[in-house]
Amino acid sequence: MELTIGSSVLELVQGDVTQQDTEAIVNAANRSLLGGGGVDGAIHRAAGPELLAECRTLGGCETGNAVITRGYRLKAEYVIHTVGPVYRGSNPRTERLLESAYKRSMEVARAKGIRSVAFPSISTGVYGYPLKEAAPVALRTVAKFLREHPEIERVCFVLRSERALRAFEEALGKVDLAE
Ligand code: ADP
Numbered sequence: 001m002e003l004t005i006g007s008s009v010l011e012l013v014q015g016d017v018t019q020q021d022t023e024a025i026v027n028a029a030n031r032s033l034l035g036g037g038g039v040d041g042a043i044h045r046a047a048g049p050e051l052l053a054e055c056r057t058l059g060g061c062e063t064g065n066a067v068i069t070r071g072y073r074l075k076a077e078y079v080i081h082t083v084g085p086v087y088r089g090s091n092p093r094t095e096r097l098l099e100s101a102y103k104r105s106m107e108v109a110r111a112k113g114i115r116s117v118a119f120p121s122i123s124t125g126v127y128g129y130p131l132k133e134a135a136p137v138a139l140r141t142v143a144k145f146l147r148e149h150p151e152i153e154r155v156c157f158v159l160r161s162e163r164a165l166r167a168f169e170e171a172l173g174k175v176d177l178a179e
Helices: 036-046 049-056 093-109 131-148 163-173
Strands: 002-005 006-012 024-028 066-070 078-082 116-119 154-161
Touching: 002 131, 006 131, 006 163, 024 036, 036 049, 049 066, 066 093, 078 093, 093 131, 116 163, 131 154, 131 163, 154 163
Parallel strands: 006 154, 024 078, 024 116, 116 154
Antiparallel strands: 002 006, 066 078
8 A cells, every 4th residue: 555645655565674675674672772572683683693783882762762773684774773662551641652753763764864764563562552553643653754854755664464554554544644
């Protein structure tokens, strides 16, 4: 599924974010940046040990923030590591932190002159954010950024499961992307 936002494209696909050939892929990291399970583990395995070595030099990342490293053995030149919130029930603060994780990732990409970015669904694995609540936040935040910053030409959400893809497709049909 694909949507045009100004001169940019927002895309939803089912797949593995580690395999994307966008200039940057985003990692759903934890605050230590020292590796974990889920998509973080998969990215570190695919990128090789040099990625962890560079992460060690960064001193962690706050929830809602993002930092960038090289991509090493990945097709993507860069990895943007962002830390989403742990979900403990729906509340505005948690939602703001999820929004911030997407927004800061886009800002970091833009600051590097990156034109294409692939995201996994942040916080919806081990961190427990329900897909139905997370998908509209992800889409709204990225769509708003693309409208304001057309230098980023393509953003692809790469959803691991069919269920996640469906949740994002449904959200895309519902959220007001002109907000
Ligand atoms: P978090 O700790 O932010 O919840 P997880 O890595 O546990 O991060 O999960 C985030 C989302 O990424 C989940 O929806 C999970 O299904 C998905 N995921 C796991 N592996 C991959 C992958 N290789 N590519 C894309 N998405 C993935």
